[in-house]
Amino acid sequence: xxxxxxxxxxxxxxxxxxxxxxxxxxxxxxxxxxxxxxxxxxxxxxxxxxxxxxxxxxxxxxxxxxxxxxxxxxxxxxxxxxxxxxxxxxxxxxxxxxxxxxxxxxxxxxxxxxxxxxxxxxxxxxxxxxxxxxxxxxxxxxxxxxxxxxxxxxxxxxxxxxxxxxxxxxxxxxxxxxxxxxxxxxxxxxxxxxxxxxxxxxxxxxxxxxxxxxxxxxxxxxxxxxxxxxxxxxxxxxxxxxxxxxxxxxxxxxxxxxxxxxxxxxxxxxxxxxxxxxxxxxxxxxxxxxxxxxxxxxxxxxxxxxxxxxxxxxxxxxxxxxxxxxxxxxxxxxxxxxxxxxxxxxxxxxxxxxxxxxxxxxxxxxxxxxxxxxxxxxxxxxxxxxxxxxxxxxxxxxxxxxxxxxxxxxxxxxxxxxxxxxxxxxxxxxxxxxxxxxxxxxxxxxxxxxxxxxxxxxxxxxxxxxxxxxxxxxxxxxxxxxxxxxxxxxxxxxxxxxxxxxxxxxxxxxxxxxxxxxxxxxxxxxxxxxxxxxxxxxxxxxxxxxxxxxxxxxxxxxxxxxxxxxxxxxxxxxxxxxxxxxxxxxxxxxxxxxxxxxxxxxxxxxxxxxxxxxxxxxxxxxxxxxxxxxxxxxxxxxxxxxxxxxxxxxxxxxxxxxxx
Amino acid sequence: xxxxxxxxxxxxxxxxxxxxxxxxxxxxxxxxxxxxxxxxxxxxxxxxxxxxxxxxxxxxxxxxxxxxxxxxxxxxxxxxxxxxxxxxxxxxxxxxxxxxxxxxxxxxxxxxxxx
Numbered sequence: 091x092x093x094x095x096x097x098x099x100x101x102x103x104x105x106x107x108x109x110x111x112x113x114x115x116x117x118x119x120x121x122x123x124x125x126x127x128x129x130x131x132x133x134x135x136x137x138x139x140x141x142x143x144x145x146x147x148x149x150x151x152x153x154x155x156x157x158x159x160x161x162x163x164x165x166x167x168x169x170x171x172x173x174x175x176x177x178x179x180x181x182x183x184x185x186x187x188x189x190x191x192x193x194x195x196x197x198x199x200x201x202x203x204x205x206x207x208x209x210x211x212x213x214x215x216x217x218x219x220x221x222x223x224x225x226x227x228x229x230x231x232x233x234x235x236x237x238x239x240x241x242x243x244x245x246x247x248x249x250x251x252x253x254x255x256x257x258x259x260x261x262x263x264x265x266x267x268x269x270x271x272x273x274x275x276x277x278x279x280x281x282x283x284x285x286x287x288x289x290x291x292x293x294x295x296x297x298x299x300x301x302x303x304x305x306x307x308x309x310x311x312x313x314x315x316x317x318x319x320x321x322x323x324x325x326x327x328x329x330x331x332x333x334x335x336x337x338x339x340x341x342x343x344x345x346x347x348x349x350x351x352x353x354x355x356x357x358x359x360x361x362x363x364x365x366x367x368x369x370x371x372x373x374x375x376x377x378x379x380x381x382x383x384x385x386x387x388x389x390x391x392x393x394x395x396x397x398x399x400x401x402x403x404x405x406x407x408x409x410x411x412x413x414x415x416x417x418x419x420x421x422x423x424x425x426x427x428x429x430x431x432x433x434x435x436x437x438x439x440x441x442x443x444x445x446x447x448x449x450x451x452x453x454x455x456x457x458x459x460x461x462x463x464x465x466x467x468x469x470x471x472x473x474x475x476x477x478x479x480x481x482x483x484x485x486x487x488x489x490x491x492x493x494x495x496x497x498x499x500x501x502x503x504x505x506x507x508x509x510x511x512x513x514x515x516x517x518x519x520x521x522x523x524x525x526x527x528x529x530x531x532x533x534x535x536x537x538x539x540x541x542x543x544x545x546x547x548x549x550x551x552x553x554x555x556x557x558x559x560x561x562x563x564x565x566x567x568x569x570x571x572x573x574x575x576x577x578x579x580x581x582x583x584x585x586x587x588x589x590x591x592x593x594x595x596x597x598x599x600x601x602x603x604x605x606x607x608x609x610x611x612x613x614x615x616x617x618x619x620x621x622x623x624x625x626x627x628x629x630x631x632x633x634x635x636x637x638x639x640x641x642x643x644x645x646x647x648x649x650x651x652x653x654x655x656x657x658x659x660x661x662x663x664x665x666x667x668x669x670x671x672x673x674x675x676x677x678x679x680x681x682x683x684x685x686x687x688x689x690x691x692x693x694x695x696x697x698x699x700x701x702x703x704x705x706x707x708x709x710x711x712x713x714x715x716x717x718x719x720x721x722x723x724x725x726x727x728x729x730x731x732x733x734x735x736x737x738x739x740x741x742x743x744x745x746x747x748x749x750x
Numbered sequence: 751x752x753x754x755x756x757x758x759x760x761x762x763x764x765x766x767x768x769x770x771x772x773x774x775x776x777x778x779x780x781x782x783x784x785x786x787x788x789x790x791x792x793x794x795x796x797x798x799x800x801x802x803x804x805x806x807x808x809x810x811x812x813x814x815x816x817x818x819x820x821x822x823x824x825x826x827x828x829x830x831x832x833x834x835x836x837x838x839x840x841x842x843x844x845x846x847x848x849x850x851x852x853x854x855x856x857x858x859x860x861x862x863x864x865x
Contacts, residue, residue, distance in 0.1 A: 736794055740787045747786035748779045 132280025160400025184346025362611025550576025
């Protein structure tokens with residue numbers, strides 16, 4: 091990646107050549123079958139879905155059950171970036187990085203029990219829209235939607251594309267641009283046509299493939315290394331032959347098999363892992379459009395909660411099928427995965443900082459027999475596609491509902507549908523064009539890069555949402571200035587972080603104390619506190635929002651009635667809010683009109699209704715609105731959800747204590 | 751855990767795995783896990799009891815508020831943008847929106863006679 095080249099900027103392959111000829115017919119057949127299945131499921135769900143309306147396209151018609159939601163939540167989060175990044179960080183530093191996965195259960199439960207009821211009762215489709223309803227004004231909505239879009243492009247999309255590219259190049263040796271274009275073309279077909287419904291149903295299939303395939307590799311790897319005891323032995327002895335003299339960075343960490351590490355000297359200090367990470371995770375799971383949109387597509391609140399719990403159980407797995415195989419890879423191939431000499435590392439994988447990123451692809455090439463290698467390619471593609479399609483769909487949602495609708499206030503639903511699809515296409519093109527940029531950046535520590543950007547820019551948003559829900563005194567100027575202060579602090583740290591690169595082994599660490607000594611997880615916690623203080627200070631110094639306008643957009647547990655009227659009419663917006671709650675999207679169709687054939691085909695692909703949308707009477711509209719914003723639950727399902735949540739938390743605590 | 755204890759443990763862990771359990775202090779990992787789960791369940795039980803006992807009065811006083819607010823219910827059916835209490839929605843038929851309404855008969859069938 092540091093080699094200048096004029097041709098297709100290639101990532102160097104591994105020594106010994108992993109040419110495409112190493113792949114048998116069985117592998118190719120498996121991969122082709124995988125693509126056929128995904129396309130079939132994607133197109134079937136596109137046809138089934140009502141996708142010509144805002145509610146149908148962006149919220150899957152509010153008809154999803156708990157198991158597709160849970161599977162989609164998990165596979166959207168575990169993308170190719172996780173496969174490469176988690177395994178790589180585990181190879182370098184041990185199992186503590188698994189804390190990132192196991193910590194996610196708590197924000198997931200907070201999502202289902204605390205945040206989603208508020209969002210449903212507010213009747214919103216996007217989270218910037220919730221901020222607008224809660225605070226009024228425009229700048230919060232514009233700022234958060236633009237920031238989210240930028241974050242998606244720079245973190246989620248770019249790292250998933252890069253990780254997928256790394257895998258394709260090192261494990262397959264295929265032409266990078268051709269394979270990415272084919273991949274994205276396949277995903278674009280059903281994402282653009284079917285919207286969230288197609289994305290969620292294909293995510294279910296991809297979760298299955300991902301979990302099963304990765305578990306197969308895990309068992310094969312464990313068998314090779316002698317199970318967990320053997321792993322502990324071999325990992326502690328996994329030292330590369332070529333080391334940098336007078337240093338000890340070739341040694342595996344002494345606390346490699348512990349989750350809780352020293353607060354000052356640890357690479358992932360335990361207060362940062364428990365508290366700082368929770369802040370970032372709260373942003374990712376509870377206040378970010380990609381994850382929340384899935385929960386909002388649920389039939390009712392019980393299904394949303396069930397989806398959270400199911401996703402939580404699924405999130406227990408990645409430690410076993412990603413983190414531990416990363417360590418197995420180092421134990422089996424220490425000279426390549428754990429290289430420390432910058433010259434050697436550059437030769438092996440092109441990054442002088444280290445080659446831990448090749449941990450997972452190396453394992454796939456070396457351990458998997460014929461046919462199963464094709465399965466692992468399918469697994470990697472599944473991880474990549476499930477994350478990308480979700481991000482494309484959510485970015486499209488944000489753009490259409492928060493930016494486009496602001497610019498063109500009287501846009502019809504048809505226009506919104508077309509704009510949404512065109513924007514997804516634009517994102518696909520951007521993703522392809524992003525590859526050379528990601529290749530040239532120094533990406534020796536991929537996972538740290540994702541996490542550090544996330545931890546610099548997201549804590550202010552998490553702070554804002556928590557205060558917005560729980561503290562009624564917070565008002566719009568407080569929210570805005572708090573976000574600005576947090577943004578400035580985060581950007582300063584980000585600029586510092588990228589101007590001083592991390593030292594290679596043996597190099598002196600010349601970075602300023604603020605970078606060296608304050609771990610990025612601690613910084614996330616500090617930023618969260620700072621933003622909260624600024625928000626509260628400015629809110630108390632400025633006039634409050636009148637009580638009745640705020641109560642319905644806040645914590646709904648105090649309300650005895652199960653519906654809440656949190657429309658922006660109360661906040662004095664004054665404009666026609668026919669699209670705020672997509673009531674028209676759930677109506678019935680009437681008789682068709684005459685159209686030329688090409689228009690019919692085009693409208694079928696885009697899922698646009700060929701019939702005019704029916705107008706609902708005020709009572710029908712209000713009844714529909716009531717159903718959509720209802721947070722009632724049947725008592726028996728409420729108990730089932732609560733008990734499964736408690737079981738999940740107990741399992742999670744057991745795992746933390748066992749591996750701590 | 752103070753840093754010095756961790757350092758000592760770090761040194762201990764360098765010993766060959768054959769005669770050293772990877773355990774903090776003297777606890778096996780299994781027992782660590784079980785103890786943590788038990789502590790958690792006890793906390794959950796305490797929270798449940800507190801919730802039941804303390805929030806019961808709150809719910810009772812809130813129900814009085816509901817019965818007062820139900821009075822305007824009678825006038826909400828004419829497109830009033832007020833609150834639709836959940837009970838009203840349950841009376842609607844799920845099959846046909848207009849199931850319980852009287853449909854107007856066409857004029858021709860009505861035969862009016864003098865007196």
